[in-house]
Amino acid sequence: MAIALETCHALREAAALLGRAPAARFLGGGTLLVRALNEGEADFSTLVRCLDPSLAEIRASGPRIRIGAAVTMARILATRELDFLHSAARSVGGPAVRAQATLGGNLFAPPPYGDLCAALLALDARVSVQSGYSARDVSVEDFLRERGNGAGRTLVAGVELTRPRDSRAFRFLKVSKVRPKGVSMLTMAARLEESGGRLSGVRVVYANMAPAPARAAAVERALEGRRLDRTGIEAAAAVASEGFSPPTDSLASSWYRRAVAPVHLSRLLTGDSKRSA
Amino acid sequence: MSHLTLRYRLNGNERADLVAGDETLLSLLRYRLDTTSVRQGCRQGTCGTCTVLVDGEPRLACITLAATCEGCAIETADSLPGSGGLHPLQQAFMDHFAAQCGFCTTGMLMAAKALLDVNPSPSREEVIDAIGGNICRCTGYEPIVEAVLAAATAARAGATPPAAHRHC
Numbered sequence: 001m002a003i004a005l006e007t008c009h010a011l012r013e014a015a016a017l018l019g020r021a022p023a024a025r026f027l028g029g030g031t032l033l034v035r036a037l038n039e040g041e042a043d044f045s046t047l048v049r050c051l052d053p054s055l056a057e058i059r060a061s062g063p064r065i066r067i068g069a070a071v072t073m074a075r076i077l078a079t080r081e082l083d084f085l086h087s088a089a090r091s092v093g094g095p096a097v098r099a100q101a102t103l104g105g106n107l108f109a110p111p112p113y114g115d116l117c118a119a120l121l122a123l124d125a126r127v128s129v130q131s132g133y134s135a136r137d138v139s140v141e142d143f144l145r146e147r148g149n150g151a152g153r154t155l156v157a158g159v160e161l162t163r164p165r166d167s168r169a170f171r172f173l174k175v176s177k178v179r180p181k182g183v184s185m186l187t188m189a190a191r192l193e194e195s196g197g198r199l200s201g202v203r204v205v206y207a208n209m210a211p212a213p214a215r216a217a218a219v220e221r222a223l224e225g226r227r228l229d230r231t232g233i234e235a236a237a238a239v240a241s242e243g244f245s246p247p248t249d250s251l252a253s254s255w256y257r258r259a260v261a262p263v264h265l266s267r268l269l270t271g272d273s274k275r276s277a
Numbered sequence: 278m279s280h281l282t283l284r285y286r287l288n289g290n291e292r293a294d295l296v297a298g299d300e301t302l303l304s305l306l307r308y309r310l311d312t313t314s315v316r317q318g319c320r321q322g323t324c325g326t327c328t329v330l331v332d333g334e335p336r337l338a339c340i341t342l343a344a345t346c347e348g349c350a351i352e353t354a355d356s357l358p359g360s361g362g363l364h365p366l367q368q369a370f371m372d373h374f375a376a377q378c379g380f381c382t383t384g385m386l387m388a389a390k391a392l393l394d395v396n397p398s399p400s401r402e403e404v405i406d407a408i409g410g411n412i413c414r415c416t417g418y419e420p421i422v423e424a425v426l427a428a429a430t431a432a433r434a435g436a437t438p439p440a441a442h443r444h445c
């Protein structure tokens with residue numbers, strides 16, 4: 001089946017087109033959709049791309065940051081003000097994939113992809129969504145909940161997030177069985193800000209432990225209000241897999257993911273991510 | 278099926294070609310323009326053998342729609358040899374036995390060129406990252422890394438890269 005490519009120049013125009021055409025999908029970098037096209041797995045008849053400059057904008061001079069959906073991993077890596085996201089962006093593919101893969105596309109990426117999405121969830125980012133002519137901001141959690149429910153036709157304009165207070169307050173870890181660039185068997189991201197020497201507002205996120213990136217609520221409870229010391233890390237590791245029923249797939253079994261989660265979580269929390277990466 | 282006119286530059290030459298909306302850059306370059314240095318491998322964006330440069334950035338031609346390259350400068354491995362002979366990367370790949378079956382080689386060369394164009398003095402780790410999206414099933418990668426490092430040294434010196442110890 002031939003696929004039509006529609007090019008729009010304004011965000012609203014693209015969103016309206018997506019709203020009108022049930023079999024249309026928004027084309028970001030194409031790393032997932034063109035691959036589906038090649039594999040004969042395309043569930044769309046029209047691809048919509050948008051050249052609105054706002055999609056490619058990065059505003060990162062202050063504590064509140066906005067990143068357009070069309071910003072690629074390569075551009076994140078080239079932007080010094082986004083240094084806290086560099087480990088997550090670098091974990092996505094090789095340089096050619098990073099030059100194509102977009103932030104917006106990562107939010108729609110099914111497992112085992114979507115590593116940046118896990119980072120954005122840990123950072124409590126807000127997703128700007130354009131549906132038809134209406135715009136709204138939703139949390140990454142709400143976005144992920146809606147994702148499987150027709151959100152393929154939703155247009156993500158960008159994300160907003162607050163810069164972590166210091167570089168050690170955000171941690172990211174991708175575990176892969178193929179080095180240097182395999183897909184993720186397990187990804188972890190954490191925001192670990194301290195107030196008076198104790199952790200406050202802890203957010204810990206796993207990817208590939210569930211159908212979509214998800215917060216590790218038991219780990220967050222174990223860490224909240226504690227010091228990030230050996231005792232605190234052991235308490236977190238003890239409940240690392242609580243609340244998760246990880247999938248069994250070609251990368252790892254459910255049992256294996258549960259068994260190694262405490263090890264990698266401990267490495268994430270101690271800042272020893274290189275041993276896992 | 279609707280087609281559009283794609284205006285772009287291929288290896289320095291201005292071109293205008295009719296392309297379908299769902300035609301990949303790989304399909305255009307390899308199968309319509311006979312640019313066979315652009316190899317077809319996985320068609321999933323995984324193996325890297327179709328790597329070309331689009332406006333200086335490495336891109337996987339198999340998962341790039343040709344229509345999205347309007348106005349772009351596209352470079353393939355065909356652009357590498359200059360009037361003075363082989364590109365330093367090509368010479369280094371020969372000298373360091375960095376090509377065996379050769380299937381990955383053109384993609385490797387372009388991935389390496391993308392690196393050296395912006396970073397003439399890469400570290401070993403930077404070279405490994407640069408070719409991290411390109412799969413080679415022959416060499417074990419080490420001769421390729423050595424070749425890229427040697428090419429960088431040679432390019433900085435403006436000379437032919439020094440030959441490595443031959444493996445055979």
